[in-house]
Amino acid sequence: MDDALVLQLEVDRLNADYAAALDERRFDEWPLFFVEDGRYTVQARENFDRGLPLALIALESRGMMKDRVYGITQTIYHAPYYTRHVVSPARILAPADGDGGLVRAQANYAVFRTRPGDASEVYNVGRYVDEIVRTAEGLKFASRLCVYDSEMILNSLIYPV
Amino acid sequence: MDDALVLQLEVDRLNADYAAALDERRFDEWPLFFVEDGRYTVQARENFDRGLPLALIALESRGMMKDRVYGITQTIYHAPYYTRHVVSPARILAPADGDGGLVRAQANYAVFRTRPGDASEVYNVGRYVDEIVRTAEGLKFASRLCVYDSEMILNSLIYPV
Amino acid sequence: MDDALVLQLEVDRLNADYAAALDERRFDEWPLFFVEDGRYTVQARENFDRGLPLALIALESRGMMKDRVYGITQTIYHAPYYTRHVVSPARILAPADGDGGLVRAQANYAVFRTRPGDASEVYNVGRYVDEIVRTAEGLKFASRLCVYDSEMILNSLIYPV
Numbered sequence: 001m002d003d004a005l006v007l008q009l010e011v012d013r014l015n016a017d018y019a020a021a022l023d024e025r026r027f028d029e030w031p032l033f034f035v036e037d038g039r040y041t042v043q044a045r046e047n048f049d050r051g052l053p054l055a056l057i058a059l060e061s062r063g064m065m066k067d068r069v070y071g072i073t074q075t076i077y078h079a080p081y082y083t084r085h086v087v088s089p090a091r092i093l094a095p096a097d098g099d100g101g102l103v104r105a106q107a108n109y110a111v112f113r114t115r116p117g118d119a120s121e122v123y124n125v126g127r128y129v130d131e132i133v134r135t136a137e138g139l140k141f142a143s144r145l146c147v148y149d150s151e152m153i154l155n156s157l158i159y160p161v
Numbered sequence: 162m163d164d165a166l167v168l169q170l171e172v173d174r175l176n177a178d179y180a181a182a183l184d185e186r187r188f189d190e191w192p193l194f195f196v197e198d199g200r201y202t203v204q205a206r207e208n209f210d211r212g213l214p215l216a217l218i219a220l221e222s223r224g225m226m227k228d229r230v231y232g233i234t235q236t237i238y239h240a241p242y243y244t245r246h247v248v249s250p251a252r253i254l255a256p257a258d259g260d261g262g263l264v265r266a267q268a269n270y271a272v273f274r275t276r277p278g279d280a281s282e283v284y285n286v287g288r289y290v291d292e293i294v295r296t297a298e299g300l301k302f303a304s305r306l307c308v309y310d311s312e313m314i315l316n317s318l319i320y321p322v
Numbered sequence: 323m324d325d326a327l328v329l330q331l332e333v334d335r336l337n338a339d340y341a342a343a344l345d346e347r348r349f350d351e352w353p354l355f356f357v358e359d360g361r362y363t364v365q366a367r368e369n370f371d372r373g374l375p376l377a378l379i380a381l382e383s384r385g386m387m388k389d390r391v392y393g394i395t396q397t398i399y400h401a402p403y404y405t406r407h408v409v410s411p412a413r414i415l416a417p418a419d420g421d422g423g424l425v426r427a428q429a430n431y432a433v434f435r436t437r438p439g440d441a442s443e444v445y446n447v448g449r450y451v452d453e454i455v456r457t458a459e460g461l462k463f464a465s466r467l468c469v470y471d472s473e474m475i476l477n478s479l480i481y482p483v
Contacts, residue, residue, distance in 0.1 A: 002163075002324075008170050009330050012411040019430060020413060023449070045243065082367065082471040084447040086271075086432045087410050088248050089173040091181060108180060110247045110273060110408075112432060112447040114471040120447045125245040125273040125281045127184070149243040149275040163324075169331050206404065247432075249409050250334040252342060269341060271408045271434060286406040286434040286442045288345070310404040310436040 004092070011090045011105050011132065014139045019085035019109075022160055027073055030160055031065035035133060039143040040065060042161055045126065048147045056157065068160075078158050082114040083123065090128075102142065103132040109146075111161055124150050124161055165253070172251045172266050172293065175300045180246035180270075183321055188234055191321055192226035196294060200304040201226060203322055206287065209308045217318065229321075239319050243275040244284065251289075263303065264293040270307075272322055285311050285322055326414070333412045333427050333454065336461045341407035341431075344482055349395055352482055353387035357455060361465040362387060364483055367448065370469045378479065390482070400480050404436040405445065412450075424464065425454040431468075433483055446472050446483055 014033070021029045034040065042057040059065050072078075090107040106129050113123035126148035133142045146161045175194070182190045195201065204216040220226050233239075251268040267290050274284035287309035294303045307322045336355070343351045356362065364379040381387050394400075412429040428451050435445035448470035455464045468483045 005170055009327055016411055016413045084430055084471050086247055086408055086430050089177055089250055089411055091177045108245055108247050117473050119474045120444050120472040122281045149245050150281040151278050152280045166327060166331055247408055250338055250411055252338045269406055269408050283442045310406050311442040312439050313441045
């Protein structure tokens with residue numbers, strides 16, 4: 001049982017560290033939460049539920065993520081905003097069976113957005129659908145799929161969810 | 162101490178599984194989170210705080226819950242919406258003392274609603290006041306009381322909280 | 323590892339108990355979550371990020387907190403509202419190394435406000451930046467700093483966050 005306890009807390013901690021990096025705008029650290037060929041996907045629930053492939057964002061390596069970070073911090077013109085992630089404790093669906101084992105986990109999230117001088121508002125809510133592996137540097141995402149409920153995205157989604 | 166740790170994680174997992182079943186619209190599974198004669202109550206905080214009995218929804222068995230599920234999925238005419246539950250780690254108030262022991266737990270929740278083509282919004286926030294028992298099939302609710310702050314409920318509350 | 327597990331759950335429990343005391347309006351208990359010379363600070367993220375000292379609220383002892391409680395419950399004229407805190411699992415940044423050791427922890431929070439007869443709304447979102455010590459009466463805050471994103475605060479912030 002202890003192994004399951006430890007894994008639960010490790011996954012919740014991974015989610016909290018991930019949220020903190022984004023909310024504190026340490027975007028350069030964001031790709032490091034993934035393995036080298038990790039996938040990051042943001043998909044509407046409507047498409048996910050029907051098994052349709054269309055996704056708002058689909059990145060397939062740390063390199064693509066770094067490119068995205070360069071885009072959002074250096075080149076995209078957009079109004080600034082803060083994000084704040086509140087994430088529920090995760091559901092571990094398939095624990096690792098061995099060092100190379102894959103952990104499947106899901107967690108509900110709410111992201112709040114605050115624009116300068118404005119009140120905070122609900123920005124994006126949904127579910128993380130994750131594949132996590134254990135590496136020498138701790139747990140990393142092999143795949144993080146953000147399935148969002150919010151069909152109308154306020155303005156546009158600039159920063160990672 | 163280990164028993165308390167395990168119980169904390171089991172209760173958080175129960176809350177996460179419950180939320181996932183509702184948010185993924187697996188409504189048929191909802192009554193199975195309760196014991197056969199389990200109670201599900203949704204009550205305004207104003208009434209709860211004053212000890213008044215009036216509740217928005219009061220179901221007293223799995224049978225009544227199945228009936229409710231039939232209603233919401235087959236007969237009630239209503240505009241569709243998605244729900245997303247974000248739940249804080251629970252407070253275990255009285256741990257089980259033996260196999261038949263009752264666990265009293267509470268957790269704060271926020272439910273977000275998303276209507277097709279619309280932005281997500283705060284739908285219902287409040288507190289779960291739970292009585293949980295251990296069964297052969299794992300933890301089940303003997304009673305789940307949803308005490309909601311939101312005096313004005315957007316449109317009407319169709320799906321379980 | 324077990325010590326880290328226990329500490330994680332203790333901190334999450336402290337956060338849950340703190341939230342429950344405020345949301346249930348047991349304001350008299352609020353100063354007791356702090357040590358005698360504990361600090362409670364509410365600061366805009368903009369100032370925190372720049373290292374500026376200006377804070378919306380800065381209390382430096384239980385006595386000042388009691389005074390604040392007296393103010394909000396007895397003297398300040400304001401429209402009543404309910405609060406509901408939803409808090410993510412905490413990040414323990416520096417565990418205690420000994421009985422007198424300081425625990426540094428952070429957690430993201432969302433506070434929802436409900437005014438009588440109205441829908442619930444996002445009130446204040448941000449991050450708790452905490453210094454926690456172990457006392458004979460359990461974990462207490464040596465310092466709780468609430469760094470809020472929300473630059474425009476709806477009406478005014480009356481109750482503690």
